[in-house]
Amino acid sequence: MLIRSVDLPYVCGVKSVLPKTGKPEFVLAGRSNVGKSSFVNALLQRKSFARTSSTPGKTRTINFYAVNDAFFLVDLPGYGYAKTGPVEQEKWDRLIRRYLSEGEDIEEVILLLDSRRVPNEMDLQMFQWILAATGYEPIVIITKMDKLKRSQHAKAIKEIREKLGASKDCMMIPFSAETKSGREEFLELVDKILRE
Numbered sequence: 001m002l003i004r005s006v007d008l009p010y011v012c013g014v015k016s017v018l019p020k021t022g023k024p025e026f027v028l029a030g031r032s033n034v035g036k037s038s039f040v041n042a043l044l045q046r047k048s049f050a051r052t053s054s055t056p057g058k059t060r061t062i063n064f065y066a067v068n069d070a071f072f073l074v075d076l077p078g079y080g081y082a083k084t085g086p087v088e089q090e091k092w093d094r095l096i097r098r099y100l101s102e103g104e105d106i107e108e109v110i111l112l113l114d115s116r117r118v119p120n121e122m123d124l125q126m127f128q129w130i131l132a133a134t135g136y137e138p139i140v141i142i143t144k145m146d147k148l149k150r151s152q153h154a155k156a157i158k159e160i161r162e163k164l165g166a167s168k169d170c171m172m173i174p175f176s177a178e179t180k181s182g183r184e185e186f187l188e189l190v191d192k193i194l195r196e
């Protein structure tokens with residue numbers, strides 16, 4: 001898929017009314033710092049269109065990136081980042097839950113997991129939540145593959161699959177925002193879904 005145009009028409013905070021985009025939305029969910037915003041930049045071939053940071057908790061709004069006027073990539077704030085305090089965190093969780101359960105144009109919820117980490121309780125909950133809400137296992141993107149040695153790749157993916165209790169059909173795409181490996185595979189998948 002060629003990226004012909006990108007735009008950021010909607011940015012939502014806790015008090016925002018969620019937009020009705022009328023286009024398929026591919027939502028990126030995952031722990032703070034897993035690499036959601038870097039994934040957006042790598043896909044869109046923009047260095048820092050989505051703001052990223054080595055400190056967790058960078059994305060504080062729901063950002064709707066319009067691609068080719070055909071679909072949206074939706075960058076969510078990460079979960080599992082408590083520095084904001086429980087009251088603030090609860091407001092965010094509520095906004096994310098509201099969007100995930102009421103968003104009428106959500107086509108796929110994509111779960112991002114760090115290749116170097118065993119999925120934690122929140123990751124497992126998110127996986128199960130997406131499965132229950134959509135009836136399908138989410139597409140899983142395994143991020144930061146460049147941080148592993150080649151020889152560790154297969155084992156890391158196998159361990160994540162086992163910990164999630166994912167079926168053998170569950171689609172897992174190893175990805176690196178550094179080397180861009182996995183980029184084409186994901187975009188082709190989006191293309192296929194859009195044509196269905």
Ligand code: GTP
Nearest residue numbers: 033034035036037038052053054057058059078177
């Ligand atoms: P929040 O907005 O806090 O939820 O985080 P996020 O999931 O959007 O993570 P972000 O994209 O900001 O990346 C977090 C850190 O990981 C940054 O320092 C990135 O440069 C780094 N990072 C993300 N993806 C990769 C990758 O594929 N390889 C390497 N080496 N670093 C990565």
Ligand code: MG
Nearest residue numbers: 036037058059
């Ligand atoms: Mg982010």
